[in-house]
Every structure is written in C-alpha cells, then in structure tokens.
Amino acid sequence: MPQKSLTIALAGNPNSGKTTIFNNITGTRQKVGNWPGVTVEKKEGIVSKYGYELKIIDLPGTYSLTPFSVEEIIARDFVLDECPDVVIDIIDASNLERSLYLATQLREIDCKVLFALNMADIASTRGIKIDAEKLSELLDLPIVFTIGNKNEGIDALLKKAVELAGSDIDTSGKRKVKYNKDIENSISELRSFIEKNSGISLPYKTRWTIIKLLENDEIVKERVFQKAGDQGRNIIQEVQLHRELLADRFNDDPEIVMTDERYGFIAGIIKEVLTTITKQRIDISRNIDLVLTNRFIGFPIFIFFIWAMFQLTFSLGAYPMEWLDTSVNWFSMSLDGLLPDSLLKDLVINGVIAGVGSVIVFLPNILILFFCIALFEDTGYMSRAAFLMDRIMHLIGLHGKSFIPMLMGFGCSVPAIMATRTLESEKDRILTILITPFMSCSAKLPIYIVLAGIFFSAEAGTVIFCIYFAGIILAIVTGRLFRSTLLRGADAPFVMELPPYRVPMVKSLIIHMWDRSKMFLKKMGGVILIGSVVIWTLSAFPRNIQYSHDYVAETNSVIALYNTEITTANGLDRQHIEKKRDAAIAELEMARKSEKMEKSYMGRIGKILAPVFAPLGIDWRGSVALLTGFVAKEIVVSTMGILYLAGDKGSDTLKNALLSSDMTPLSALAMMVFVLLYLPCLATVATIKQETGSFKWTLFSITYSTSLAWVAAFCVFQGGKIIGL
Amino acid sequence: MLLSEMKEGQTGVIDRVGGNGALRRRILEMGVLKGSEIYIEKYAPLKDPLEMIVKGYHLSLRVEEAAQITVDDVK
Ligand SMILES: Nc1nc2c(ncn2[C@@H]2O[C@H](COP(=O)(O)OP(=O)(O)OP(=O)(O)O)[C@@H](O)[C@H]2O)c(=O)[nH]1
Numbered sequence: 001m002p003q004k005s006l007t008i009a010l011a012g013n014p015n016s017g018k019t020t021i022f023n024n025i026t027g028t029r030q031k032v033g034n035w036p037g038v039t040v041e042k043k044e045g046i047v048s049k050y051g052y053e054l055k056i057i058d059l060p061g062t063y064s065l066t067p068f069s070v071e072e073i074i075a076r077d078f079v080l081d082e083c084p085d086v087v088i089d090i091i092d093a094s095n096l097e098r099s100l101y102l103a104t105q106l107r108e109i110d111c112k113v114l115f116a117l118n119m120a121d122i123a124s125t126r127g128i129k130i131d132a133e134k135l136s137e138l139l140d141l142p143i144v145f146t147i148g149n150k151n152e153g154i155d156a157l158l159k160k161a162v163e164l165a166g167s168d169i170d171t172s173g174k175r176k177v178k179y180n181k182d183i184e185n186s187i188s189e190l191r192s193f194i195e196k197n198s199g200i201s202l203p204y205k206t207r208w209t210i211i212k213l214l215e216n217d218e219i220v221k222e223r224v225f226q227k228a229g230d231q232g233r234n235i236i237q238e239v240q241l242h243r244e245l246l247a248d249r250f251n252d253d254p255e256i257v258m259t260d261e262r263y264g265f266i267a268g269i270i271k272e273v274l275t276t277i278t279k280q281r282i283d284i285s286r287n288i289d290l291v292l293t294n295r296f297i298g299f300p301i302f303i304f305f306i307w308a309m310f311q312l313t314f315s316l317g318a319y320p321m322e323w324l325d326t327s328v329n330w331f332s333m334s335l336d337g338l339l340p341d342s343l344l345k346d347l348v349i350n351g352v353i354a355g356v357g358s359v360i361v362f363l364p365n366i367l368i369l370f371f372c373i374a375l376f377e378d379t380g381y382m383s384r385a386a387f388l389m390d391r392i393m394h395l396i397g398l399h400g401k402s403f404i405p406m407l408m409g410f411g412c413s414v415p416a417i418m419a420t421r422t423l424e425s426e427k428d429r430i431l432t433i434l435i436t437p438f439m440s441c442s443a444k445l446p447i448y449i450v451l452a453g454i455f456f457s458a459e460a461g462t463v464i465f466c467i468y469f470a471g472i473i474l475a476i477v478t479g480r481l482f483r484s485t486l487l488r489g490a491d492a493p494f495v496m497e498l499p500p501y502r503v504p505m506v507k508s509l510i511i512h513m514w515d516r517s518k519m520f521l522k523k524m525g526g527v528i529l530i531g532s533v534v535i536w537t538l539s540a541f542p543r544n545i546q547y548s549h550d551y552v553a554e555t556n557s558v559i560a561l562y563n564t565e566i567t568t569a570n571g572l573d574r575q576h577i578e579k580k581r582d583a584a585i586a587e588l589e590m591a592r593k594s595e596k597m598e599k600s601y602m603g604r605i606g607k608i609l610a611p612v613f614a615p616l617g618i619d620w621r622g623s624v625a626l627l628t629g630f631v632a633k634e635i636v637v638s639t640m641g642i643l644y645l646a647g648d649k650g651s652d653t654l655k656n657a658l659l660s661s662d663m664t665p666l667s668a669l670a671m672m673v674f675v676l677l678y679l680p681c682l683a684t685v686a687t688i689k690q691e692t693g694s695f696k697w698t699l700f701s702i703t704y705s706t707s708l709a710w711v712a713a714f715c716v717f718q719g720g721k722i723i724g725l
Numbered sequence: 726m727l728l729s730e731m732k733e734g735q736t737g738v739i740d741r742v743g744g745n746g747a748l749r750r751r752i753l754e755m756g757v758l759k760g761s762e763i764y765i766e767k768y769a770p771l772k773d774p775l776e777m778i779v780k781g782y783h784l785s786l787r788v789e790e791a792a793q794i795t796v797d798d799v800k
C-alpha cells in the first residue's frame with residue numbers, strides 16, 4: 001500500500017533555525033549559518049515516519065508575508081500557492097514579539113500552523129520565560145519547545161505536526177487579529193460586495209484576499225486580475241475607494257495602520273505569556289561587539305581577519321600541499337617504471353596524472369579558505385562585516401549586504417551570486433552579480449600559486465595578495481561606474497538584523513569541510529579528468545607529423561660525429577665529449593617534441609589564439625590553458641601541466657618546464673591579472689543567467705569581464721616592458 | 726527629536742516613522758513602530774549605519790533612514 005504523503009513547510013523569520021531543524025528531520029546537510037538570509041531557495045527532503053511519507057520543505061526566512069526581497073517572495077509563494085498540509089512556524093524564542101508578526105499573518109491565511117519555539121536555550125539564559133500553554137490557548141495552536149542545534153524536541157515537533165495534519169479542524173474559525181472598527185467594516189463591506197457579484201472567483205481565501213488588497217499588495221492584485229478578469233477591475237476599484245476612506249480616517253496608509261494593529265494584538269499576547277527576569281546579566285555577544293565593531297579598532301581587526309584568512313590559506317596550506325605534491329610525483333614515477341611504453345601509458349602519465357595531479361595538490365589550500373569563510377558565517381561575524389562595510393559600499397552606490405556575497409565570492413562565485421537574493425533592490429542585485437566574479441574564487445588560487453610561486457618565489461604571498469586586492473579595487477570601480485551609468489537608481493535602504501554571536505558547531509564545520517572536499521574531488525574525477533584527457537588527446541594527435549627537419553637522421557649524424565671524436569680522445573676528454581653528445585641529442589629531442597606539439601591539434605588551436613594573447617606576453621600554450629579555463633578554472637593548471645610538461649621531457653616538474661619556457665615574471669603577472677578578471681567559469685555563467693533571468697546581462701557580464709581582463713593584462717605587460725621590468 | 730540625532734547609549738520611544746513605500750513598511754514590520762522602546766547601541770566606525778536594540782534584538786539602520794523617524798522621551 002502506498003503511503004499517504006503530507007507536505008510540511010518550515011517557515012519563520014530569518015536565522016531562527018529553520019535549516020538546522022530541517023537537517024535534523026531529514027538527515028540532510030543543507031547550509032546553516034549565523035546570519036539572516038543563508039537559505040535563499042526552498043529545499044525539499046522526504047522522510048517516512050508515523051505511517052506517512054513526509055515531504056519537508058525548508059523555506060528562506062521572511063519577516064512578513066509582504067514581499068520585500070526575492071527570497072522572501074519564494075517563501076511566501078510557497079505557503080500561498082502550494083498550500084502545504086501544515087506550516088511549522090519556527091520561532092526564535094528569544095525574539096518572540098517580532099516573530100509573532102509573521103505568525104499572525106500565517107494565521108490569517110487559514111493554514112494549519114504550529115509553533116516551534118526554537119532557541120529555547122538562549123531564551124532561558126536570557127531570563128525569558130514563555131508560558132507556552134497560555135500562548136497555545138490564546139492562539140489556539142500546538143506549541144513545542146525545541147533546541148535545533150542539540151536536536152531536542154524535534155521528534156515531538158514532527159509528531160505534533162503529523163497529528164495536526166491528520167485532524168480535520170476548521171482553521172477559519174480560529175482566533176486572528178481583529179482590526180479596528182473602520183477596517184473591519186471595510187472588510188465586511190467588501191466581502192458582501194464580492195458575494196453579491198457571485199461570478200467573482202478569488203485566487204485565495206476571501207478575508208485574506210481582501211486584507212491584502214486593502215494593504216495594496218501588488219502581487220495579490222495581479223493574481224486577482226488573472227483569476228477574476230474584468231470582475232477583478234471592479235473589486236480593485238471598490239477596494240481603492242475603501243483605501244481612500246481609511247487613509248482619510250487615519251491620516252495614513254491602511255497597510256501601515258494594519259501593521260500597527262497587528263503589533264497591538266501581539267503586544268496583548270506578549271503581556272500575558274512572556275515574563276523576563278530582569279536580572280542584570282552580562283551579555284557576551286554585546287561585549288564581543290564592543291571590540292569587534294569598535295570605533296577605533298573595528299576596522300583594523302576586520303582587515304586583520306581578512307589578511308589572516310589568506311595568510312593561513314597560503315602558509316599553512318603549503319605544508320600539506322608539499323606532501324601531496326611529493327606523493328603525486330612519486331606515483332607518477334612509479335607508474336613510469338611499471339608500465340611498458342605505450343600510448344596508454346602516455347595518456348595516464350602525461351594526460352591524467354599531469355592534468356588532475358597538478359590541481360589536486362591544492363585541496364588543502366582550498367579547504368582552509370572555505371574553513372575561514374565558514375567561521376565568518378557561523379560565528380555571526382558576517383553581518384558585522386556588512387555593518388562595518390556599509391558606509392564604504394554606500395560610496396560606490398551599493399549596500400552593506402552586498403559585501404556578504406562578495407566575501408563569499410572568495411570561496412566560490414556560484415553560492416555567492418545566489419546569496420544576492422537577499423538584496424531588496426533589483427539593480428543592487430544585478431550590480432552585485434556583475435562585480436562578484438572579480439572577487440577571486442578558490443579555483444583560481446592554484447593558478448596564482450603556480451605562477452607566483454615559480455616566478456616570484458620569495459614575494460609570492462605579497463603578489464597573490466595584490467592580485468586579490470586588485471580584484472576588489474576593480475570590483476569597486478566597476479560598481480561605481482555602472483551605478484552612475486547603466487544601473488542608475490536610488491540606493492536601497494540598509495535594514496539588517498545583527499544576530500548574537502554564537503560558538504560555531506564543530507560538527508557543522510567539519511561536515512562543511514567534508515562536503516567541500518567531496519565536491520572538489522568530484523570535480524577532479526569529473527570535469528577535470530575529462531578535460532585533461534581531451535587536452536592530452538588534442539596535443540598527442542595527429543601521430544605522424546611532417547617534421548621540418550629529419551630529426552632521426554640529424555640525431556644519428558650527431559651520434560656518429562661525436563663517436564668518432566670519442567674513439568680518438570682519451571680519459572677525461574672522452575667523458576667530456578660524451579656529455580656534450582648527450583646534451584646535443586637532448587636538444588634535438590626537445591626541438592622535435594616542441595615541433596610535434598606545435599603541429600598537434602592543440603598547437604593549431606593555440607596558433608589561432610596566439611595573436612590575441614601575444615600582446616599580453618602569453619604564448620600559445622598559455623592561451624590554450626586560458627581557453628580551457630572556461631569549463632572550470634582549475635583546468636588552467638591542468639592544461640599547463642600537460643602542455644608545458646609534454647613539450648620538454650628534460651624537466652619533471654611544471655616549475656622547471658615553465659622556467660625554461662618563454663614566460664617571464666612580467667608575463668606571468670599579466671597572465672594572473674587576466675585570470676583574475678576574465679570570463680567566469682561555466683557554472684558561474686549559468687548561475688548569472690539564472691539569477692539575473694536575462695540573457696543580455698549574462699552576455700554583458702562575460703563581455704565586460706573579458707575585455708577588462710585583456711585591457712588590464714595588456715597594461716601590465718606593455719607598461720611593465722616600458723618601465724623596463 | 727530624530728532618531729538619527731540620538732547618541733550612543735540613549736533610549737527613546739518611537740513616535741512616528743516617516744518616509745514612504747516598501748522601506749517604511751518593512752521598518753514597521755520589524756517592530757520599529759509608534760510606542761516601541763529603542764536603545765542606541767552604537768554607531769559604526771564610519772558613523773553610519775547605527776545599531777539599535779528594539780523589541781529585544783539588534784537592528785541596524787542607516788542614519789539617512791533613521792532621520793525619517795522621530796522619537797520621544799529621549800534619555
Ligand atoms: N543556541 C541555539 N542556536 C541555534 C538553535 N537552532 C539553530 N541555532 C543556530 O542558529 C543559527 C541559524 O540557523 P539556521 O538553521 O541557518 O537558520 P535559518 O532559519 O535556516 O536561517 P535563514 O536560512 O537565514 O533564514 C545557526 O548558527 C545555528 O547553529 C538553537 O536551538 N539554539
């Protein structure tokens with residue numbers, strides 16, 4: 001017998017612990033963080049329990065059912081349009097009064113609601129006591145206390161939710177906010193107007209629709225038009241009359257009056273259920289903020305944190321990277337000894353290992369970087385960063401909250417671009433999406449480490465830091481530029497909750513790292529592996545090439561020449577000549593290899609690209625590497641590994657190969673600048689398309705970033721040459 | 726007096742939230758409405774935005790927006 005299924009939605013204010021509870025129920029590992037706006041899309045999970053198949057939906061947080069930003073609209077639309085069987089309102093118990101605002105609205109839409117009073121631990125340490133029985137009685141709904149991060153009360157909550165879904169109570173009679181006489185009058189007059197015109201069908205329940213229309217809710221208005229057609233116009237006209245009437249009566253917009261009324265209703269409830277033991281306590285979170293957002297040292301500390309993040313990533317990450325590098329080399333050498341010479345061996349060693357191996361060594365660095373970002377997110381420092389930076393962001397016409405996606409961009413652009421959903425203004429969102437790719441993501445890190453490490457060995461750290469810094473500066477310049485041209489508009493307001501600091505959960509940090517590693521390894525096993533094989537194939541074929549010299553004959557004649565010398569020479573001289581001979585052979589071999597490379601398919605592609613990149617000091621191999629970077633930025637290093645290594649057999653490491661190529665420190669720098677700015681990877685482009693919903697903006701972003709990259713790299717290379725670097 | 730004129734550590738009671746549109750609505754919905762007690766926790770290092778405590782939680786607001794809000798009983 002198929003199980004009956006129930007849909008249970010988790011709604012609530014931002015940062016109230018919805019995702020924590022969702023993870024507890026479904027056993028998944030969705031992202032949790034201590035700042036408002038972590039979840040920006042709805043997530044689904046299915047569990048079988050109590051004889052039902054339960055479909056649990058985690059929604060983005062929202063302060064009210066009035067749509068304000070994209071992610072809030074997602075939450076509201078789900079609750080309204082999908083009509084879940086039960087809505088669990090996850091309430092931050094230490095923040096009851098404000099949380100009840102959403103709760104009263106949920107009640108108004110006549111769905112089955114139950115409360116989870118989450119963060120019960122924090123409420124009690126703050127001396128807040130909630131009379132749950134009374135609250136439950138007053139609002140006539142079940143209430144369960146929970147502590148999300150300790151998995152307490154979750155089972156009871158789920159059980160209650162299933163019970164509620166199974167019961168056939170009539171929600172429409174339940175206690176709701178009663179507005180003042182004038183508003184209630186308007187509501188009932190409108191109701192009879194609608195009932196009189198029996199042809200009218202409304203998209204939602206009557207009372208709620210009327211309330212929303214009185215509040216001038218654009219989306220509901222539109223839906224009424226869709227559903228009721230011409231009749232809709234009549235209703236809206238009627239509503240407009242009432243709105244004017246009420247506005248006259250209260251000297252303010254009806255929606256404002258109604259907000260007041262709801263809070264009035266809530267105040268009444270709070271008075272009855274909430275007691276605070278007013279013992280003066282030390283509020284640790286406030287004390288931390290005395291330091292971290294301090295007028296004088298707040299900024300220096302902030303800069304220190306960012307600096308420390310990169311410092312840790314590079315210096316601490318260097319050790320495990322070294323070990324991995326050694327293991328990869330060892331592995332490659334042992335295979336070289338074990339396998340008989342064949343095309344397959346060439347593929348494995350010069351394709352797969354050279355490609356994947358050159359990137360995989362960066363796993364530790366990437367993990368450390370993500371660990372640091374996770375620390376920012378889980379402690380609650382993220383919103384402080386937005387608080388500190390708002391003024392500066394304001395100067396470029398952006399929002400403090402835009403800084404959160406930017407900071408996340410150091411990890412990966414994809415979630416960073418998604419995080420822009422919390423921005424209220426469409427223009428802010430697009431602007432932030434356009435500049436976020438300039439925040440150099442972790443996949444570009446290997447490229448910098450390779451290039452800076454080789455060409456600027458001692459100052460590598462500084463060079464990389466400067467590259468990152470250049471990214472930030474160009475993001476700001478771009479922001480300012482577009483703000484005053486393409487995306488002109490009023491600045492969006494900055495209204496943001498600052499959650500209390502919390503000790504990050506070690507478990508969640510570890511899980512986060514683990515998931516990251518899995519993602520990274522998957523990428524290695526997938527796109528990077530395939531990419532490496534493709535690149536190797538393109539560079540190994542065609543097999544029979546028309547060489548410009550007859551290398552075999554030349555080699556033979558060299559050998560013959562030296563051999564006659566050797567027979568006549570004696571002792572020390574002989575050894576000397578033998579060495580010379582071997583060097584000459586190696587040189588010929590190298591010339592042959594590089595000619596072969598140039599005449600391979602890859603070489604031909606590279607030759608087409610080369611003129612574009614020549615002014616930047618990047619040779620054809622670099623050009624090809626950059627081209628492949630569109631798939632995923634890590635591939636740039638893989639490609640370089642394959643192309644440069646195969647070009648010369650004499651050196652066993654990419655380092656030696658690069659040093660003996662035409663690349664100079666200056667052209668390496670130009671290449672890094674290009675990598676920093678040029679078109680983002682495929683996944684990011686797809687995300688940009690999804691989030692802007694516009695092909696034009698996506699194309700614009702790609703064109704802009706790539707042109708900027710070329711110009712900047714050109715300036716670096718040519719400028720550097722002029723000043724004689 | 727205006728909310729934006731209050732100093733760190735002062736308390737007050739909201740009298741009227743001015744401005745218009747979605748923002749005004751949002752500020753009200755977050756509990757900053759007539760009669761709410763507020764406490765100015767601090768101004769950011771660059772004097773903008775400000776952080777205040779309202780209904781038991783910390784909310785930050787730009788000075789520009791705070792200038793639309795009038796307060797009484799400032800102590
Ligand atoms: N002390 C305490 N912390 C909790 C509790 N539940 C969740 N948290 C923490 O609260 C923070 C927010 O949790 P999330 O689950 O991300 O909140 P959310 O409601 O999904 O937030 P958004 O997705 O931003 O709307 C995290 O740091 C959690 O570890 C709880 O019961 N007690």
Ligand SMILES: [Mg+2]
Binds near residue numbers: 018038060061
């Ligand atoms: Mg969440």
